[in-house]
Amino acid sequence: MGKLCWLVHFYSDNAYIPMLRLTPRRLAAAGFTLIELIMVLVIIGVLAAIAIPRFFEKSGFDAAGFADQTLSMVQYAQKMAVAKRRNVCVTLTAAPNRIALSYDAAGTALPACDPAYIALPSPSGNAAYTATAPNGVVLAPASAFIFMPSGSSNLAAPLTITVTGSDVARNIIVEPRTGYAHYP
Numbered sequence: 001m002g003k004l005c006w007l008v009h010f011y012s013d014n015a016y017i018p019m020l021r022l023t024p025r026r027l028a029a030a031g032f033t034l035i036e037l038i039m040v041l042v043i044i045g046v047l048a049a050i051a052i053p054r055f056f057e058k059s060g061f062d063a064a065g066f067a068d069q070t071l072s073m074v075q076y077a078q079k080m081a082v083a084k085r086r087n088v089c090v091t092l093t094a095a096p097n098r099i100a101l102s103y104d105a106a107g108t109a110l111p112a113c114d115p116a117y118i119a120l121p122s123p124s125g126n127a128a129y130t131a132t133a134p135n136g137v138v139l140a141p142a143s144a145f146i147f148m149p150s151g152s153s154n155l156a157a158p159l160t161i162t163v164t165g166s167d168v169a170r171n172i173i174v175e176p177r178t179g180y181a182h183y184p
Contacts (some may be wrong), residue, residue, distance in 0.1 A: 040157070058074035059136030063165025066133050070099055070163060071172050073131060074181040077101050081121060081147035081179075088120060092161065094142035097133035111154060113144040140163045153179040 074090055080103065082090040087104040102117035104110065111172060119128030133139050140162045146154045153159075155176040163170050175182045 040092045057166055059134070059165040060168040061165075062134040063134070063137045063163050063168040064170060066131070066137050066139070067163035067170035067172065069131050070161060071097055071181055071183065073101060073129065074161075074172065074174060076123065076129070077120070078147045078151055078153075078179045078181065081149055082151045085149045087117075087149070089117050089144060090147070091144045092139055092142055094138075094140065097137060097139040098130060099139065100128070100130040102128075109148075113146060133163070136165060138162075140164070144182070147179050151179045152177055 018120070077088045077090050079155075080101075084103060086107055089102045089104075091100045091102070092098075093100070101120035103120045104114070105118045108114075108116075114117060119130075121127065122129040136150070143159065145159060148154065153174060153176055155174060157176060159174045159176075161172040161174070163172070171184055172181060173184055
């Protein structure tokens with residue numbers, strides 16, 4: 001028998017598919033070498049040492065999610081100020097890392113956040129629209145500002161809100177004149 005022998009294995013509609021005949025020598029050579037197996041183990045070890053611990057440390061993911069939630073709440077506050085034609089207060093607290101929205105239901109147009117403001121309901125229902133940061137996530141700085149009925153804010157300069165997790169820090173910037181809230 002020759003070293004390499006092609007057979008016509010299948011005839012159909014004048015077409016054929018050649019099949020490679022495996023000799024006993026070729027069957028013995030099938031498989032992986034020791035070097036290939038060791039390289040696979042090394043790659044798995046590197047992934048286990050670097051990638052897998054990232055899945056168990058979730059405060060980075062929590063920080064990114066809370067930053068997105070904070071940005072959407074600030075944008076919602078601006079839209080509600082325009083829609084309700086009332087001042088809407090955004091309060092950021094540090095003791096419990098939390099953001100809360102309230103509005104001037106009486107229409108007194110106070111230039112600062114006031115305890116008489118009523119909690120702004122969330123878009124999904126009648127509950128107060130607040131969000132508390134997950135464990136390991138820090139919201140800074142502690143401050144309060146107002147969106148006026150025109151949509152602008154009472155800020156004198158751009159405000160940078162920082163949401164920090166284990167290895168993630170995301171900044172949200174609120175522009176003073178337009179009230180535009182965005183990532184840098």
